Amino acid sequence: MTLLSRIPLVMDVDTGTDDAVCIAAATLCTDRIELLGIGAVCGNVEIEKTARNTLDLIDFLGCEAPVHIGASRPLARPLCTAVSHGTTGLGDVALPAARRGFAEGGVTELIHGAAKRHPGGLEILAVGPLTNIATALTECPELLALIKRITIMGGAIRGGNMTLASEFNLYCDPEAARIVFESGCALTMVGLDVTLKPELPRHIFDRIRAAPGPQADVVARVLDFMMRRKDEFGADDPNLHDVIALAAIVKPSLFTFESYYVHLETGGEVTRGMTIADFNNVSKRPPNALVAVDIDADGFWDWFVDLFGAGK
Numbered sequence: 001m002t003l004l005s006r007i008p009l010v011m012d013v014d015t016g017t018d019d020a021v022c023i024a025a026a027t028l029c030t031d032r033i034e035l036l037g038i039g040a041v042c043g044n045v046e047i048e049k050t051a052r053n054t055l056d057l058i059d060f061l062g063c064e065a066p067v068h069i070g071a072s073r074p075l076a077r078p079l080c081t082a083v084s085h086g087t088t089g090l091g092d093v094a095l096p097a098a099r100r101g102f103a104e105g106g107v108t109e110l111i112h113g114a115a116k117r118h119p120g121g122l123e124i125l126a127v128g129p130l131t132n133i134a135t136a137l138t139e140c141p142e143l144l145a146l147i148k149r150i151t152i153m154g155g156a157i158r159g160g161n162m163t164l165a166s167e168f169n170l171y172c173d174p175e176a177a178r179i180v181f182e183s184g185c186a187l188t189m190v191g192l193d194v195t196l197k198p199e200l201p202r203h204i205f206d207r208i209r210a211a212p213g214p215q216a217d218v219v220a221r222v223l224d225f226m227m228r229r230k231d232e233f234g235a236d237d238p239n240l241h242d243v244i245a246l247a248a249i250v251k252p253s254l255f256t257f258e259s260y261y262v263h264l265e266t267g268g269e270v271t272r273g274m275t276i277a278d279f280n281n282v283s284k285r286p287p288n289a290l291v292a293v294d295i296d297a298d299g300f301w302d303w304f305v306d307l308f309g310a311g312k
């Protein structure tokens with residue numbers, strides 16, 4: 001049996017209920033990834049909250065990855081926060097305050113340091129607005145040659161969740177998204193085309209609730225908040241967007257991918273942050289993204305419950 005080498009990974013998050021699920025899952029993927037650090041960005045809530053939520057969560061999970069504070073506003077616009085993560089960003093989940101502080105330096109320093117230690121091998125998982133990633137690529141152009149791939153939860157080649165055509169993360173900072181999509185870095189786009197497909201079934205929720213360990217504990221509490229939103233406000237079954245982008249890294253066989261040149265639209269009432277795939281090669285530009293277009297939803301839930309030790 002060939003052992004796969006671990007992927008050196010930096011995460012960038014706007015924690016965020018589903019970001020918290022993604023982070024907890026990542027800390028359980030130690031056979032596949034080496035988590036080098038986490039950057040926080042403003043998005044679902046303000047940076048003070050996303051950073052604090054991330055640090056408290058990581059500490060609660062007993063993970064030693066450093067947490068770096070990133071951008072407090074999008075590159076060219078005021079911040080628009082999301083409505084579905086509660087006022088703190090973690091719904092009504094309360095965590096003990098972390099016993100350690102934030103790491104020195106911003107997210108550019110985190111990515112640059114990690115990329116120098118793993119030249120050509122570093123992967124980035126970005127599950128919030130792309131402000132930190134665009135800033136790092138702009139401030140350190142040499143990163144282009146050092147980063148292996150950036151996997152993005154964001155966009156959609158069909159539909160949206162902020163407007164008819166745009167998804168929250170890219171809508172939040174479309175100028176940053178444009179920089180990243182035009183950067184020349186290898187990108188994987190995990191958008192709403194796949195993240196809306198697995199809707200949390202009640203029996204999966206019940207299994208996570210019965211599973212042992214701090215990861216299952218905190219994820220069960222986040223999912224409980226999501227389930228109550230559904231029951232109380234008639235929302236759809238919860239979607240776990242960000243952890244699906246993690247699955248695209250550690251379990252890519254669950255997905256169907258297609259390569260496209262993806263144009264990032266920055267303006268317009270409906271089109272701000274819209275991702276447009278060049279299906280007919282009108283632009284004559286080479287593909288800039290591997291786009292996840294389908295997912296084996298049952299296989300995803302099997303992977304998810306196994307990860308949390310929630311068994312069959």
Ligand code: BDR
Pocket residue numbers: 016017018019044082127128153161167168169241242
């Ligand atoms: C994305 O937006 C945020 O609200 C979620 O955390 C996820 O990253 C889904 O559109």
Ligand code: CA
Pocket residue numbers: 013014015016018019044127128242
């Ligand atoms: Ca997020």
